[in-house]
Amino acid sequence: MELTQLEYFMTVAQLEHMTLASKKLGITQPALSHAIAKLENEIGAPLFERNGRNIKLNRNGTMFSKWIGRALQNIENGLREIEEWSNPDTGVISLSYLNILGVELIPSLIRSYQLKYPKVRFELTQGNLGDIDEHLEQGFSDIMITSRESTLDNHHWKTIQNVPLYIVVPSQHRYADCSALSLAELSGEPFIGLKNNCGLKATIISRFRHTGFYLASAYEAEDLITVAGFIKSGLGVSVLPKTLGLMLDELVWIPIIDEGWYWEIGLKWREDHNISPVAKRFIAYVDTLHQENDRQNL
DSSP: OOHHHHHHHHHHHHHOBHHHHHHHHTSOHHHHHHHHHHHHHHHTSOOEEEETTEEEEOHHHHHHHHHHHHHHHHHHHHHHHHHHHHOTTTOEEEEEEEGGGGTTHHHHHHHHHHHHSTTOEEEEEEEOHHHHHHHHHTTSOSEEEEEGGGOOTTEEEEEEEEEEEEEEEETTSTTTTOSOBOGGGGTTSEEEEEOTTSTHHHHHHHHHTTSOOOOEEEEEESSHHHHHHHHHTTSOBEEEEOOGGGOOTTEEEEEBOSTTOEEEEEEEEETTSOOOHHHHHHHHHHHHHHHHHHHHHO
16 A cells, blocks of 8 residues: 555545546546555455546545545644754754753854744753763764764764863862963872763873873762862862853862863764754854854964
């Protein structure tokens, strides 16, 4: 049973005339008659009472048309909903992102984009790295905003920003008055690290490999705000991006002398998944913003 057969059937049922139905459908009358006969044969029961070219639904046809009408309407609704979701002017962007980025970056991006495209909506999912990675891999998110180090071979990547990283110490620490520090000077200090489900951990580990820093791990926290809280309590030091959600009282942010200490954040999406037109336009928009920011910083 094919969708075309069902559409033919409903047209004949509505017009009750084979010639009129064939003209409306743009096919020959013999082809239409053959399609209806084939449908009745597949069902195993007649659907119409025939009187020359006039044709009316019988009891079987009346019951069948009720359900087929609903089915075709549901198909039409589904196609319309997909079109609405993917339309670049009115669609929905499914976006997942790391928790810490929800304080400043994500709201700023969404606000600026909706000023330009006010009818576009966002379906947002935030969480730790493991949660949002799984969301992307299962196809529930179009795009993910995360650290570059989390990108795999089957991912596309576009940088949004490079966020400077700072050595963060409590206000009573012996280095609190320093204007800048090298990581080597913190060797042996109790270090507040991150568990694997935090997107920044891979960045920090990759930077440590290129220094002589001795990592004396004291605690591992689930998220960046917990790291900041541990530092404030005097339990150790760490390396963090200077973002609004982390700037607690009694923390001192010290620039790092060593080169390359920044957190690269960007858009990640799967190259083996179809990206909707509305998501493609958002990717292009964010890429343009990044290029403009780079030009302004030259």
